[in-house]
Amino acid sequence: MSSSxxxxxxxxxxxxxxVKWLLIGLTLFLTAILLVVPLIAIFQQAFMEGAAxxxxxxxxxxxxxxxxxxxxxxxxxxxxxxxxxxxxAWAVTRFEFPGRKLLMTLMDIPFAVSPVVAGLLYLxxxxxxxxxxxxxxxxxIQLMFAWPGIVMVTVFVTCPFVxxxxxxxxxxxxxxxxxxxxxLGASGWQLFRRVTLxxxxxxxxxxxxxxxxxxxxxxxxxxxxxxxxxxxxxxLPLLVQAQxxxxxxxxxxxSASLLAMIALLTLLLKAFIEWRQERSLKIEAEKERQVTQ
Amino acid sequence: xxxxLSATETRPRxxxxxxxxxxxxxTSLLFxxxxxxxxxxxxxxxxxxxxxxxxxxxxxxxxxVASYKVTLWAALLASIFNGFFGLxxxxxxxxxxFPGRRILDALVDLPFALPTAVAGITxxxxxxxxxxxxxxLESLGLKVAYTPWGIVLAMAFTSxxxxxxxxxxxxxxxxxxxxxxxxxxxxxxxxxxxRVIFPALWPALMTGIALxxxxxxxxxxxxxxxxxxMPYVSEITSLMIFVSLQEFDFPAxxxxxxxxxxxxxxxxxxxxxxxxxxxxxxHGRS
Numbered sequence: 001m002s003s004s005x006x007x008x009x010x011x012x013x014x015x016x017x018x019v020k021w022l023l024i025g026l027t028l029f030l031t032a033i034l035l036v037v038p039l040i041a042i043f044q045q046a047f048m049e050g051a052a053x054x055x056x057x058x059x060x061x062x063x064x065x066x067x068x069x070x071x072x073x074x075x076x077x078x079x080x081x082x083x084x085x086x087x088x089a090w091a092v093t094r095f096e097f098p099g100r101k102l103l104m105t106l107m108d109i110p111f112a113v114s115p116v117v118a119g120l121l122y123l124x125x126x127x128x129x130x131x132x133x134x135x136x137x138x139x140x141i142q143l144m145f146a147w148p149g150i151v152m153v154t155v156f157v158t159c160p161f162v163x164x165x166x167x168x169x170x171x172x173x174x175x176x177x178x179x180x181x182x183x184l185g186a187s188g189w190q191l192f193r194r195v196t197l198x199x200x201x202x203x204x205x206x207x208x209x210x211x212x213x214x215x216x217x218x219x220x221x222x223x224x225x226x227x228x229x230x231x232x233x234x235x236l237p238l239l240v241q242a243q244x245x246x247x248x249x250x251x252x253x254x255s256a257s258l259l260a261m262i263a264l265l266t267l268l269l270k271a272f273i274e275w276r277q278e279r280s281l282k283i284e285a286e287k288e289r290q291v292t293q
Numbered sequence: 294x295x296x297x298l299s300a301t302e303t304r305p306r307x308x309x310x311x312x313x314x315x316x317x318x319x320t321s322l323l324f325x326x327x328x329x330x331x332x333x334x335x336x337x338x339x340x341x342x343x344x345x346x347x348x349x350x351x352x353x354x355x356x357x358v359a360s361y362k363v364t365l366w367a368a369l370l371a372s373i374f375n376g377f378f379g380l381x382x383x384x385x386x387x388x389x390x391f392p393g394r395r396i397l398d399a400l401v402d403l404p405f406a407l408p409t410a411v412a413g414i415t416x417x418x419x420x421x422x423x424x425x426x427x428x429x430l431e432s433l434g435l436k437v438a439y440t441p442w443g444i445v446l447a448m449a450f451t452s453x454x455x456x457x458x459x460x461x462x463x464x465x466x467x468x469x470x471x472x473x474x475x476x477x478x479x480x481x482x483x484x485x486x487x488r489v490i491f492p493a494l495w496p497a498l499m500t501g502i503a504l505x506x507x508x509x510x511x512x513x514x515x516x517x518x519x520x521x522x523m524p525y526v527s528e529i530t531s532l533m534i535f536v537s538l539q540e541f542d543f544p545a546x547x548x549x550x551x552x553x554x555x556x557x558x559x560x561x562x563x564x565x566x567x568x569x570x571x572x573x574x575x576h577g578r579s
Contacts, residue, residue, distance in 0.1 A: 011476040012388070012469060013485050020389055027385040028397070030378060034450065035403050038415045041425065045418060084324045091317035095309065105565050106325055112561040114511030116531040117550045120538065121332035124339050124547060131335070156328050179310050188312040210405075217408025219514035220531065224538060237410040237514070244414045244518070253418075256411040263406035271399045 042260045045253035057251040058258070062231045066239040067258070069147060070216055073235060077154045077215040078208055085162025085207060090196075093170040094178070104167070107160050115157060119224025122153050145227030150235060153221040158214045162207035169203045170196075202273050209273075213266040217259055336554065339547040351548040359525040360533045361552075363441055367529070368509035371448035376502045378449075379456025380494070386457070387464045404453045409514030416447055417519040439521030444529060447516045448509035455508065456501030463497040496571040500564060507560045511553070 014020060047054050057063060088107060092100050110118065126133040126143045136143060143149045181195045197204075219237040226233040230242060236259055243252035340348060351357070386398050404412065420438035421427045430437055437443050467490065475485040513531040520527045530553055537546035 011473055013472055013476065013482045013490060014384070014388060016482070019482060023381065023385055024389055024391050027381055028393075031382070031397060031400060034378075034453070035400055037425070038412070038419060038450075039403065039407075041419055042411065042415050045415075084320065087317040087320040087324075090313060091321050094311050095314050095318070097314075097318065101569075103321065103325070105562065106329060108561055108565070109329060109558070112507050112511070112557040114513060114531045114534075114550075114553055114557065116513050116534050117511070117553055117557075120534060120546055120550050121336055123538070124543065125332050125335035127543075129543065131338075156332070159324075159328060175311060182310045182312065191312070213406045217406075217411070219408060219410040224535065237408045240408075240410050240414060241518075249418070252414055256408075256414060259408045259411050263403065263408070263411075266406040267399045267402055270402065271395065 039260065039264075042253055042256055045249060046257040048253070049250045053250055054254050054257075057248075057254045060251075062234065063239060063251075063255060065231050066234045066236045066255070069150070069234070070236045072147070073151050073154050074212050074215040076151045077158055078211050080155050081159050081162055081211050082204075082208060084159060085164075085166060085211075086204070088163045089166035089170055093167055094175055107163055110157055111160055115153075115218065115220030116224055118156050119153050119221040122149060122156070122221075122225055126152070144225050145229070146233060149225040150222050150233065153225050154215050154218050157218050157221050158211045161210040161214065162204065165203045165207035165210070166200055169200060173199055202277050206270060206273050209266055209269050213263060216262055333554075336547055336551060339544060340551045343544045343548060347544065348548050351545045352552050356524050356528070357530070357533050357549060360528045360530045363444065363527060364510060364529045364531075367441060367444040367448055368506050370445045371452060371509045372502045372506040374445075374449050375452055375456050375505045376498060379453065379501055379505075380460055380498060382453075382457045383460040383464055387461060401457050402454050404451050409451060409512065410518070412450055413447060413515040413518035416443070416450060416515065420446065420519065438519050439523075439527070441520075441527050443519035443521065444516050444527060447519050448512050451512050451515045452505035452508045455505040456498065459497045459501035459504065460494060463494055467493055496567075500568055500571075503560065503564050503567075507557060507564070510560075511557060 014023065088103070091097075092104055123144055124130050126136065126149065128134060128137045128142075128144070133144065143152065177199070178191055178195050181191050186194065217237055218235075219241070222235055223238055223241070226235070226238055228234060228238060228242065230239075234242060236255055240252050240255045240259070243249075243255060343351075382397075382401060386394065386401075417438055418424050419426045420430070420443060422431055422438070424438070427438060437446055471489050472485055475489055476482075480488075511531065513529070513535070516529055517532055520529065520532075522528055522532060530549060534546045534549050534553070537543075537549065
């Protein structure tokens with residue numbers, strides 16, 4: 001975030017040192033209690049019974065299987081939602097059509113719906129008693145309580161992220177560049193790759209990171225459709241729950257520590273992307289200044 | 294006062310030159326129908342199949358009604374807390390420079406990035422009787438884990454970023470003139486904040502609180518570990534759906550889910566309309 005700092009002779013609310021340091025102190029205190037200590041506690045609990053125990057619990061067959069399944073789910077979910085997000089953002093920011101606003105609101109539904117409800121929706125439709133599921137059952141295809149169901153609900157839960165990052169940016173950038181490229185004879189794919197993509201690159205990457213983080217960590221929806229078969233349909237978050245409820249706290253936190261590391265990596269990448277964006281904005285502003293001089 | 298609308302709305306209608314309308318719109322509609330609308334229709338059908346009497350009986354069951362109350366109250370308290378904490382965080386991040394500001398800014402998103410089950414077991418462990426916080430609270434005669442307060446805590450944790458991230462951009466763009474005028478005229482910090490800054494912030498603050506509330510209503514993973522899940526006392530509505538499913542009572546699960554779904558859809562539409570209105574007002578003034 002580029003908080004534009006004002007020159008020191010201006011008088012603004014809350015600038016007196018007493019107020020300032022009081023507020024900063026209070027914020028840091030609350031953040032430490034609410035966010036930092038829990039984060040540390042994950043790793044402290046994971047190593048509670050020593051490093052050897054930690055690594056042993058990570059290489060258990062069930063854990064390795066859960067890691068694998070989680071990666072597969074993310075690897076399938078992210079590209080699907082990447083394509084959908086770009087398509088949707090292109091449609092709603094580049095064209096006017098009736099129902100455009102409604103489409104954008106519909107896209108937000110997965111954010112507002114409880115993940116348990118999301119899981120239930122899929123179970124009703126594709127479960128063995130559902131009207132699509134019963135037909136699939138006759139064809140010997142099982143989606144629910146198996147990995148395809150997990151992928152399907154994960155796609156549902158994470159579908160708004162990419163579009164949400166792209167839409168405000170593409171709206172703000174407008175369509176002039178792209179229209180110029182078309183008039184100059186660019187084909188659809190050239191237009192997207194040469195003009196649109198460079199402009200939305202960072203927002204797209206950020207959308208992917210968010211989608212991935214949520215896909216890896218989804219719990220409620222996945223737990224409804226997974227059937228919780230250890231070593232078969234357990235993703236990492238479900239394994240965390242299973243181990244925790246089996247009173248294997250250290251093992252549960254060891255699995256949780258992997259997810260926490262992914263979360264930390266997500267935050268790090270986000271900070272990096274923001275720093276890159278800020279820098280490119282500064283460089284552009286500098287260029288413009290030189291041109292006008 | 295000139296009424297500018299946002300750039301996209303004032304754009305004169307001109308001939309469409311960009312390609313890909315049918316491809317992008319077609320894909321989007323197909324995707325939304327398959328992923329979203331089709332599964333939702335399944336829920337409606339299941340609920341209609343039950344018949345009104347049975348439906349009403351399920352959704353007005355005493356234990357389920359108790360879960361509505363617990364969920365609503367906990368979500369309300371959690372989002373009010375986040376209104377204060379989020380405003381404080383946004384203010385400190387935007388207005389002050391101090392060592393570690395960037396780390397703090399990054400940390401704000403931790404609750405979004407951390408899987409809810411991980412948050413759940415961690416909070417439950419910290420606040421349990423023998424946990425770091427639980428011990429301190431115990432000596433003060435307080436109990437958080439396995440009580441409704443645990444639900445409030447888990448909901449507050451998972452929805453911290455909403456208020457911060459909606460208030461932060463508005464605070465960044467606030468022009469300093471009015472504020473300086475007030476300060477130069479000798480008004481106190483507090484009265485300038487109350488009269489000048491707060492009125493500009495509150496639409497964003499309300500949006501953030503509403504988003505935080507909506508998210509809290511649906512939160513499941515973080516809550517179930519710390520709630521204790523005692524019938525009539527600390528069961529959330531999502532859990533009631535989950536329990537019905539484990540008993541293979543699909544009609545009951547669907548009935549309760551339809552209530553939750555309607556509540557969240559109404560909230561979502563209300564937030565979107567409210568946001569559109571205040572954005573227009575904001576652009577109209579500038």
